[in-house]
Amino acid sequence: MFLDISQLVVHYRGRSRAAVNGVSLGLRAGEIGVLIGPSGCGKTTLLRSVAGLERAISGTISLSHEIVSSGRATGDVHIPAEHRRIGMVFQDFALFPHLDVGHNVAFGLTHFNHAEREQRIGEVLDLVGLGDVRKRYPHELSGGQQQRVALARALAPKPRLLLLDEPFSNLDVDLRERLAHEVRGILKQAGATALFVTHDQLEAFAIGDRIGVMHEGQLHQWDDAYELYHRPATRFVADFIGHGVFTRARIAQEGENVVVHTALGDLSDVLECPLPAAYVNGVCDVLLRADDIVHDDAAPVKAEILRKTFRGSEFLYTLRLGTGETVMAHVPSHHDHAIGEWIGIRAEVDHVVTFQPE
The missing domain is CATH 3.40.50.300 (P-loop containing nucleotide triphosphate hydrolases)
Incomplete structure (x- = not known):
């Protein structure tokens, strides 16, 4: 060096x-x-x-x-x-x-x-x-x-x-x-x-x-x-870099697959996922970045818009789920929803980042 x-x-x-x-x-x-x-x-x-x-x-x-x-x-x-x-x-x-x-x-x-x-x-x-x-x-x-x-x-x-x-x-x-x-x-x-x-x-x-x-x-x-x-x-580092939140999750072995159960639904076919034994009862906190959350009105999970920040080509929405947990999402700016409105969202995660639950 x-x-x-x-x-x-x-x-x-x-x-x-x-x-x-x-x-x-x-x-x-x-x-x-x-x-x-x-x-x-x-x-x-x-x-x-x-x-x-x-x-x-x-x-x-x-x-x-x-x-x-x-x-x-x-x-x-x-x-x-x-x-x-x-x-x-x-x-x-x-x-x-x-x-x-x-x-x-x-x-x-x-x-x-x-x-x-x-x-x-x-x-x-x-x-x-x-x-x-x-x-x-x-x-x-x-x-x-x-x-x-x-x-x-x-x-x-x-x-x-x-x-x-x-x-x-x-x-x-x-x-x-x-x-x-x-x-x-x-x-x-x-x-x-x-x-x-x-x-x-x-x-x-x-x-x-x-x-x-x-x-x-x-x-x-x-x-x-x-x-x-x-x-x-x-x-x-996960909290300091970029926009994202930690949400409670449970990792489970279901047949040959490892599934991560979250308030936004089940995450499956994800890369770098730890085994359930890595955490007590498989319970952990999973990092969800704003670009992991997709606005989809047809999605079964709904969230309330708490805050919105206009960034030109996109909004940064802060959303509250029915469970009370919050997530963040980058949404194209032509999707201009009002604060207090409920919208459909889903998680698109190709790899998971997990930590001990707090």
């Missing part, structure tokens, strides 16, 4: 709980990793530890097979941030307002001679699509352009690793998603290895090769977006 974090623990003085607690993850050269989780989960602390701005209590951080941080038990190594050859992009861009774009990008190129510096400035500005704004000042640029200048400045010294701390949080929603795709393309074209922190799932899905979900200092899963959504490793 190009970036290898092993059993990392980071404590803040005066706090009983570790900010980062036993985290392990790896990135290959050229991969983009994303850390996501609720506020205070430890994702920014982990990023700062990789940067060299926080010391490890235990565990190790290796970069290109060189240990840059380790706790006392593993050698007590702490290479200063300025010697790690790591680039950083912050949420406030941190551009110098009194310098034009070219001089902002040149700020970290003091070890280049004049000709090399001029060539590198041109290369990275062309890379981010801003070769024609070199003489402009930050206040003359849009928010998206300023963010790309910050990215160019971070890439200019050819860092071993690029760290991005919620770089789009100050931009409007539409621009954030578009810029996330653009930045991914820029990083891939540059062959950069990057670790990115965000609280926005759409950003994470748009930019990341590997995504880590953190909660209370622990890394619950480090995987690609598809696996996080369809095969969450923990109940927290």
Whole structure:
């Protein structure tokens, strides 16, 4: 692995709980990793530890097979941030307002001679699509352009690793998603290895090769977006990623088939279904995503619309079954039903995700 974090623990003085607690993850050269989780989960602390701005209590951080941080038990190594050859992009861009774009990008190129510096400035500005704004000042640029200048400045010294701390949080929603795709393309074209922190799932899905979900200092899963959504490793990941609910179910062996009995009817011929013996009396909680629930007026199961959110091409309905349980459903937007109306629904599930009942 190009970036290898092993059993990392980071404590803040005066706090009983570790900010980062036993985290392990790896990135290959050229991969983009994303850390996501609720506020205070430890994702920014982990990023700062990789940067060299926080010391490890235990565990190790290796970069290109060189240990840059380790706790006392593993050698007590702490290479200063300025010697790690790591680039950083912050949420406030941190551009110098009194310098034009070219001089902002040149700020970290003091070890280049004049000709090399001029060539590198041109290369990275062309890379981010801003070769024609070199003489402009930050206040003359849009928010998206300023963010790309910050990215160019971070890439200019050819860092071993690029760290991005919620770089789009100050931009409007539409621009954030578009810029996330653009930045991914820029990083891939540059062959950069990057670790990115965000609280926005759409950003994470748009930019990341590997995504880590953190909660209370622990890394619950480090995987690609598809696996996080369809095969969450923990109940927290299942609840945090995407839209879905847990509903009570009972797994039963009926002849040669395993059937999952739910309030929406029986689920059969499903993949990856555990055997009934995996749970006491076969009783478990099954995860139902919004895209597992289909609006079908002919279905025998009816549900009351509690809430609806318009999303252009679809509504996100929150529905209450006759049993009192709730489910969520994505419904095409031309199916515009009123709150309080009862509609028919059915489950279309090709694989089940189950957890111990709560």
